[in-house]
Amino acid sequence: ILDPSTLTINTRDTIALQTIQYFDGLGRPVQTVQKGINPRGYDIIKPVKYNDFGLDTLNYEPYVDSTHAAEYRPGFEADQPAFYNALFGDGNGMSPVTYEKSPxxxxxxxxxxxxxxxxxxxCHPVRFDYLTNNTSDLKAVLxxxxxxxxxxxxFYEQNQLYVTKTISEDTAITFxxxxxxxxxxLKRSVLNAATNADTYYVYDDFGLLRFVLSPEGxxxxxxxxxxxxxxxxxxxYAYNYDSRNRIIAKRIPGKEPEFYVYDKTDKVVLYQDGNMRKYSGSTKAFEWMFTKYDALGRVIMTGITTQFPSQTRDAVQTLADGATYKCREFISYSGTTRPSDxxxxxxxxxxxxSSxxxxxxxxxxxxxYNVYLSGSATPVAILSNSGLTLTLPATPDYQPELKYVSGKPTANFIRYNNYMLxxxxxxxxYGRVIQTCEQNQQGSMGYDRFTNLYKALTPNILKKEHTHFSYLSTPYPTLGDVTEYTYDASGRPLTYSYTYKFSYPYPGTSSARKIAYTYNTLGQVKTKQVKDDANLMQTVDYAYNIRGWLTKINxxxxxxxxxxxxxxxxxxxxxDGSVANKALFNGNISGIKWQTV
Structure with missing residues (x-):
């Protein structure tokens, strides 16, 4: 950490988002009010209205009330349609449901x-019908x-299966x-009057999925x-299980089987696909990908092992079942108990x-951070400024709060060619990542540092700084970039600025590239302004329909x-006549019209 102030929290900038929920005499929620959540600071209200059977048949969408009252709105039945009519020219701001007239x-x-x-x-709602199978149009292979x-x-005998028929907004039928x-x-999609696309799911006597037949199958x-x-x-698709209902083999179309081996706590410790069943001439040279865990089930290492070059999956599982090893690993500080690797x-x-x-x-x-890394006699405490050197900090101000990292990853190695980065x-x-330091593709000759500064107690990042160091030449060149963000009171991004910095051989700082956002009353992005320093380069406008689907970019x-x-x-x-598109009601794009300068 280069600047201890990045660890300081400005509590005066604390944000409080208030949500108030109202209930009726039966304890049912009837209205939710989000105070000041609108981009202009107005309340957003989501009402609920029940019929005589206690069902919400209207499902009102949220609407904005131009006050800060944070109180129950009794006039929502008139206010909510009026809001959507003013915004979209359509007052139907609800998702109505029709229920079957039965218990x-x-x-x-x-x-x-x-x-x-x-x-x-x-209209074009999604329609449902509830049937049973038969021996004609709704028959199914057993x-x-x-x-x-x-x-x-x-085939299944008649009336042995429940069938749900779904008709989409565009009259596509599935069963x-x-x-x-x-x-x-069975899932059946009706392609036309004569053709169906059927996907069958086949289970064994224990209810385990064993086969999936694709439509072509x-x-x-x-x-x-x-x-x-x-x-x-x-x-x-085919699946095999062992006596403990663990999947031990899986075959997907066009691929060789994949095998799994488990420890005594049912965690996968070995995995093999077809590419890992290698041969050296006619001699088997099988590989397995291994995974090791700590006592909390967290992955501590993965790799490839060749210690079972010819054994079948069942043979390797027998070795795992009979192993006297424990099912967990722990950090060993003693040179007499830890491995030599x-x-x-x-x-x-x-x-x-074993290496x-x-x-x-x-x-x-x-x-x-008190682990010893390969080639170092010093515990990992923090990365020094001069490189990825493992050193203790000069002052405790730079030391992260070690007591707050319980349960979090702290150090990591990833293989790159023959080097562990x-x-x-x-x-x-508060458990938020404030800095990550990692070696880059240059190995010990370069690293990247990422530092985050947050807004108050929120997860919103105010400033993100990235520095790329290289020691392949002298003087050491550094490249970097700084990204800064601002937010409104509800946490929506308002501005995003990017500055590129470099030191050698051409020291300097690029002009800031800045993006500014504005939002409509529902919180959707309305405009995006792209700036070079203070110069406006382009304004991009966005429009939406009542479903929230994007309809225009400029x-x-x-x-x-x-x-x-x-x-x-x-x-x-x-x-649109110039596009000659067919109307689609299910959210798929039916046509696009675009123009450039």
Whole structure:
């Protein structure tokens, strides 16, 4: 930490966001008021209204009231539609729901904000219907599991499956079939009157998912099969489990099987895919990726081991089950108990780590900085200013609060080619990262330092400084950049500025690049101004519809007269003759119109 003041919290800049929730006599929430959360400091209110059965059938969207009262608004039934009508020319600021007229209260129609998405006969809500299977248009193949074989058993008998029919806003139809245990056995998408895309899910007697037949697999596979079947290799997902219901093998289409080995606490300690089953001539030279954990289940190291070059997965699992090792590692400060590889973990968990048959990929430390690193006799306390040297600080002012790092990662190594790049992360008393120092691609000859300054007690970063050091030449060149942010009272970013700094061979500082944001009354980005120092370079305008979907970036019709460099209009449910698009109501973009200078 170069400047101890970066650890100081300005509590006078503390932000308090107030939310008030009102309840009726039955304890149901009827209104939520967020005080002053609007960009202009107004309250945002979300009302709830129940019908005689206690159901919220309207689902009001939040609206803005131009006061700071932070009190219950009894006039929301008139105020909320008026707000949306003034903002979008559409007073339907709610997502209505139509329920089935039965004690089941199943949803029949699900609307959304905006007149086109209400639940009327000519609108485009999502519709639901609840059926059962049959032997004609709603028939489903009955797949069963026998060992490692998926057996074809004709079709389900009539009325054995619950079927939920969903009709999207654009009338696309899907069916979901569930058995009496609530397991999804089939998802069907209707492509046209003659063609369906079926995805089957096959379970064993324990309710474990064993096979997933993709739509192409469902179309081509019409008999029993196992994982050696060529069509199954192309189109079927297959899963195997052990007696403890742990997945031990997985096959996805077009890929060789992946294997997993577990310790006695059910954590994956070894993993192997098809690329790791290597051969040296005709001799097996299998590799496994190992993972080791500490007593809290946190990953402390990963790597590749070759100590099981020819064993099958089951054979390696037997070794893991019979190992006398413990299922955790701990920091060992004693030279008599720690391994000779200078990783300073106890090496008591399966598989045993040795530099002769293991390649370390990552190494993680937690909870403190008092670990010894390879080639250093000094505990990690803090990184000095001159490089990634492990030294103790000159004064305690620079020392991070060690008692606040419990449970947090502190030091880390990642393999880059044949070198382990090291990094350290430091926190303030609130657990926020205040600095990260890490070696870069130059190894011991260079490092990067990232420092954060926060706004009061919030997670919002006010200033972020990055410095890149290199010792490959003299004098040592340094490159860096400083990013600064400002926020409104609700934590929305207002400005973002970027300055590039460099020292050698051409010392200087670039002009600041600055971006400023403004927001509409709902808190959506309204404009973005791009500046070079104090000079305005470009203003980008954004527009949205009542669903919150982006409709315009600037205006392509006025690019040539407004000074904008680019303009684009997005179409959804609205059409344009010059685009010749078809109206879509499900949120997909149906057309784009754009223009540049």
């Amino acid at each position: 089941l209260n199943r949803v029949m129609k699900q609307g959304a904000p905006g007149a086109p998405w209400q639940t009327g006969a000519t 797949w069963k599991v026998s060992g490692n074989t998926c057996t074809y058993n004709n 979901e079939f569930k058995d009496k245990q609530g397991q999804v056995v 469902s179309a081509q596979i019409t008999t029993s099969f196992d994982t050696t079947n060529i069509l199954a290799k192309r189109y079927v 200078n990783i300073y973990y106890s090496n008591q968990a399966f598989p045993a780590y 002769t048959n293991c390649t370390l990929l990552t190494l993680n430390y937690y909870d403190s 090291q990094s350290a992360t430091y926190y303030d008393v 205006d392509p019709a006025t690019v040539s007269t407004t000074g904008d460099l680019f303009g684009m209009e997005l179409f959804y449910n609205n059409t």
